[in-house]
Amino acid sequence: MASVEEGKSKVLVVGGTGYLGKRIVKASLAQGHATYVLRRPEIGLDIDKLQMLLSFKAQGARLIDGSFSDHRSLVDAVKQVDVVICVISGVHFRSHNILLQLKLIDAIKEAGNVKVH
Numbered sequence: 001m002a003s004v005e006e007g008k009s010k011v012l013v014v015g016g017t018g019y020l021g022k023r024i025v026k027a028s029l030a031q032g033h034a035t036y037v038l039r040r041p042e043i044g045l046d047i048d049k050l051q052m053l054l055s056f057k058a059q060g061a062r063l064i065d066g067s068f069s070d071h072r073s074l075v076d077a078v079k080q081v082d083v084v085i086c087v088i089s090g091v092h093f094r095s096h097n098i099l100l101q102l103k104l105i106d107a108i109k110e111a112g113n114v115k116v117h
């Protein structure tokens with residue numbers, strides 16, 4: 001496991017390929033934090049998202065597989081970090097994902113190791 005410099009965190013970005021998420025991933029990497037990005041199986045063959053995830057990886061991010069439909073995978077993802085930043089899309093004319101975040105909060109509570117979320 002890579003060591004993390006003093007003052008640096010292990011940051012998990014959820015929603016990393018989104019409008020805000022991609023900027024947060026880049027900022028976290030630029031600040032030298034060990035940066036993890038959730039890779040959801042639901043993105044399927046979305047080429048834009050897959051390319052973005054590969055680009056994050058090339059820039060030093062680590063991809064963690066996990067799904068909001070798989071509680072265990074969220075707990076396992078959260079256990080690897082000490083900061084979680086969730087920037088999944090909220091209320092939209094096509095979707096409503098705010099309540100999904102409660103699943104992430106449940107995983108954070110179960111994992112028990114996260115300092116900031």
Ligand SMILES: NC(=O)c1ccc[n+]([C@@H]2O[C@H](COP(=O)([O-])OP(=O)(O)OC[C@H]3O[C@@H](n4cnc5c(N)ncnc54)[C@H](OP(=O)(O)O)[C@@H]3O)[C@@H](O)[C@H]2O)c1
Nearest residue numbers: 015016017018019020021040043068087088089090091097
């Ligand atoms: N954009 C803005 O200017 C702005 C300003 C203020 C506040 N906000 C708020 O910030 C949050 C993020 O906004 P955004 O514009 O960055 O959103 P976005 O680009 O529309 O979507 C962000 C991410 O949400 C994830 N997502 C979408 N549907 C999902 C689902 N069913 N299950 C799990 N994850 C799902 C995807 O993550 P993956 O990468 O995993 O596919 C997607 O990349 C929202 O709550 C928004 O209201 C946005």
